[in-house]
Amino acid sequence: MNIRLDTVVKTFETFRAVHGVSLDIKSGELVALLGPSGSGKTTILRMVAGLEFADGGQIHFGDEDATDIPVRDRGVGFVFQHYALFPHMTVAENIAFGMKVSKVKRSSTDIDRRVTELLDLVQLSGLGERFPGQISGGQRQRVALARALAVDPRVLLLDEPFGALDANVRRDLRRWLRSIHDELGITTLFVTHDQEEALDLADRVVILDKGKIVQQGTPEEVCRSPANAFVMRFLGDTNALKAVVRDGRATVDTMTYDAIGLKDGPAELLFRPTDVEWGHDPAKGVAAKIVRVLDRPGSKRVLAQTASGDSVEFDVSPEFAEQKGATGYIEILRPRLFQD
Ligand SMILES: Nc1ncnc2c1ncn2[C@@H]1O[C@H](COP(=O)(O)OP(=O)(O)OP(=O)(O)O)[C@@H](O)[C@H]1O
Numbered sequence: 001m002n003i004r005l006d007t008v009v010k011t012f013e014t015f016r017a018v019h020g021v022s023l024d025i026k027s028g029e030l031v032a033l034l035g036p037s038g039s040g041k042t043t044i045l046r047m048v049a050g051l052e053f054a055d056g057g058q059i060h061f062g063d064e065d066a067t068d069i070p071v072r073d074r075g076v077g078f079v080f081q082h083y084a085l086f087p088h089m090t091v092a093e094n095i096a097f098g099m100k101v102s103k104v105k106r107s108s109t110d111i112d113r114r115v116t117e118l119l120d121l122v123q124l125s126g127l128g129e130r131f132p133g134q135i136s137g138g139q140r141q142r143v144a145l146a147r148a149l150a151v152d153p154r155v156l157l158l159d160e161p162f163g164a165l166d167a168n169v170r171r172d173l174r175r176w177l178r179s180i181h182d183e184l185g186i187t188t189l190f191v192t193h194d195q196e197e198a199l200d201l202a203d204r205v206v207i208l209d210k211g212k213i214v215q216q217g218t219p220e221e222v223c224r225s226p227a228n229a230f231v232m233r234f235l236g237d238t239n240a241l242k243a244v245v246r247d248g249r250a251t252v253d254t255m256t257y258d259a260i261g262l263k264d265g266p267a268e269l270l271f272r273p274t275d276v277e278w279g280h281d282p283a284k285g286v287a288a289k290i291v292r293v294l295d296r297p298g299s300k301r302v303l304a305q306t307a308s309g310d311s312v313e314f315d316v317s318p319e320f321a322e323q324k325g326a327t328g329y330i331e332i333l334r335p336r337l338f339q340d
Contacts, residue, residue, distance in 0.1 A: 001062055001075070001154040001187050002027045003048060009056030010043050010211075017043045019211040020057065028185040030178070032198035035208030036234065041191040044208075045157050048189060049076050061155070072103075076155045077148030077186075079141065081163040085132040091143050092128035095119070098151045118146040121180065138162075138169040145177070149184070156188040162197070170194075174201050195235050199223065207231055229338040232270050239276075239312045241286065243269040243337060250337050253286045253307055257335050267339045269332070273301065276314035277331040278322070285329035288312060292324055304330065 003025040010018040018040045025031050033041040046052040048059060050071035059066040061074065085094045095115045099106050106114070119125050122142040124135075132140055141161050148156060161177075162170040178201050181188055192198050198205045199219040206216040215227040226232035229240075243250040243257070245267050250259035252269055259267065279285065288304040291311075299315045302322075306312060312330060322328070 003066075003155065003187065003189070004060040005044070005048070005057065006060070007057040008044070008047060008054045008059060010040075010047060010052065010054055017211050018047075018054075021208075021211075021213055022057075023206060023213065023216070025187060025189060027187055029203050030181050030188045030190065030201060031204045031206060032190045032192055032202035033206050033208060034192055034195065034198040034234075036193060038210075039208040040211040041193075041208060042159055043211075045159055045189060045191050048155070049078060049157050050074050074155070075153050076157055077151065077153030079144045079148050079156075079158045079161040081160040085140055085143055085147070087132050089131075090128060091124065091130050091132070091135065092119070094132070094143055095128075095146045095150050098147060102151055104151075114150060118150055121149070121183075122146045123176070136169075137165050138173055141165065141173065142176075145180070149186075153186065156186050158188065159191045160193070161190075163192075170197065171200075177201065199235075207234065209234075226336070229268055229270060232336060232338070237273050237313065238270050239273065239314070241269045241306065241310050241312070242308070243267045245337070245339070254282070255286050257332075257337065259337050262337055262339055265339070267337050270336045270338060271332045271334060273314045275333040276312075277333060278302065278314065278316060278320075278328050279331055280328050282329055285331035288328065288330050290322060290324055290326045290328075293320070293322075306330070 005021055005023040007020040007022050008018055009020055021044060033044060035041050043052060047054050061069060092115045095118055096111050099111050119128055122145055124139060124142055127135060162173050174197055190201060204216060205219055205222050207214050207222060209230055215222055215231050222231060223235060226235060232238055241252045243252045245259045245262045246264050248260050249256045250267055250269060287307045290302055290304050292303040294301040300318060300320050302314050302316055304312050
């Protein structure tokens with residue numbers, strides 16, 4: 001089932017939360033909507049679900065205009081961060097609930113068989129008789145997914161489903177969710193503000209800022225070719241140095257970098273902490289002094305200050321021996337220049 005959003009707009013009273021968003025989600029694709037708090041992710045998801053109406057533009061499910069399809073007929077399964085399970089029902093009863101109230105009538109033997117299948121799929125076989133209060137948060141979200149899948153949805157909508165869980169459980173669950181998606185191939189829209197989660201899970205990442213799409217592409221495209229400084233910063237740790245562009249070259253302290261296509265004037269030179277080599281050849285980099293060295297399990301993070309007072313952080317191997325106070329030069333391996 002492919003879904004198409006065409007210049008969708010949503011305004012709450014006077015506040016415009018979604019500004020003309022157009023997006024194609026191909027059948028079987030897993031798309032992540034990624035953006036900071038308030039960027040409009042949940043509003044977009046709720047419009048696709050039919051829980052909120054767009055006040056401009058269209059949403060299509062396949063060839064049909066979704067406006068004409070009532071929520072219960074959209075064939076949508078949801079999992080929300082706080083979409084609580086029914087506490088007085090067992091895990092198995094929670095999973096069976098949707099099938100019992102569905103228009104599609106199933107015999108109780110069929111329902112039991114489907115519940116067993118789904119418990120197996122979400123790796124909770126044997127826990128069907130427990131109550132939600134007797135399982136962990138991660139297990140509860142897996143039950144919520146099984147419940148959403150029980151009615152064979154055409155589309156899965158997931159809103160920060162792992163948001164309340166701790167980092168290790170989140171990591172396990174997203175790998176697990178990806179393998180379930182690969183097995184079932186249901187068109188899935190996933191909302192998150194966690195970059196790593198979006199990059200780990202999705203076929204395509206749609207990055208939002210203030211109700212607008214600022215970039216969409218595969219994880220590789222958005223990581224390797226960020227469209228602007230916002231995307232670069234949002235996707236991970238970023239250093240920024242002030243630069244001045246003149247005649248296609250950008251100057252930072254004593255260094256110059258290619259700036260073809262940029263206009264003369266101020267710019268920002270951005271780079272990742274992993275894209276730095278520390279050395280002692282003045283021809284290769286920007287002069288800096290080490291302020292602190294932090295230990296990480298597989299590396300060290302060096303905090304330094306350039307001669308013009310900008311702070312810079314970069315990663316080195318655990319064997320790096322230089323200490324606070326040492327001076328040297330920061331060679332920037334993948335510099336990216338952006339202008340407003
Ligand atoms: N029912 C509403 N009435 C008024 N404003 C709303 C309503 N729902 C959302 N908003 C506003 O619309 C904007 C977008 O909200 P939305 O929940 O879509 O953002 P989000 O990207 O999902 O954020 P978060 O990650 O914090 O959930 C926010 O500024 C929010 O305050």
